[in-house]
Amino acid sequence: MNGLDLWMRENPLTYVWLGSYAVALLIFMIEIAMVIHKRKITLQQVRLMREAQDEAGDDN
């Protein structure tokens, strides 16, 4: 039995919490951050594109 096996059997709740729940919550946090970032970037791109179109319209 190696060190990790011994540790997980001595600290089962820490193993369960850190290994599965903390990882799952971290994944959810990363996904939320990515979705928020994507929204910001998309809005910025759409605004820039609209402004460019408006300016092109004014020039004509």
Next chain:
Amino acid sequence: MAINWFKYSAPTTFYGLAGKMIPWFAFSAAILFVIGLYIGFVVAPVDAQQGEFYRIIFIHVPSSILSMFLYLVMAGYAALGLIFNTRLSAMMASAIAPTGALFAFISLWTGALWGKPMWGAWWVWDARLTSELILLFLYLGFIALHASIDDPRRADRAAALLALVGSVNVPIIYFSVKWWNTLHQGSTIKFTGTSMHVAMQQAMFTVLVACWLYAIAVVLARVRSIILERERNTTWIGELPEVKQ
């Protein structure tokens, strides 16, 4: 009063509706996660055979169910997009794929963590585990295929075909523990009943509902960005307050 459901299949109306629904789903998901984890870690008793290790079930089972169910929903939207050529269906399918892939990953990850103390191995080439791994690859394949084609409508059609073909894997995952001799245990909860303690059931179902609500909130938020991106040249996008500011 009859509701015109077709009205909400148009990106124009769905965009606003999704924006209103996201906070409700996100807030409910957060509350239910806290309640589910409280029941799972404080109220639910220790398992006689597996000790504290069994508590991985409260995230492992919901994420596995979600990974399979989201795939079917994604394939359903992909089929609708393919048959009726509806824009929103294809956008929904694209928005579901990353969340489904993450749930498949969490399912495999937590399964490995549960397998090590119980079976003595992080991974075995068991039918249930292998078919779930194939599901993760199908999600990744869907995302990669969609991203590799520049024309969004062609990308939608190609990815939809992959989603439809891949949906055959979902019943294989579900029935794998019945069809083959597997190390993975059979279903704990069946239509005929369960031997699980009430508190364990409550924790599992609460986290399952929380995961569902979380998935809906994230998918709706993602589909709003996809709608913005794809419909950027339309008049209604230009009139949105967030675009005008």
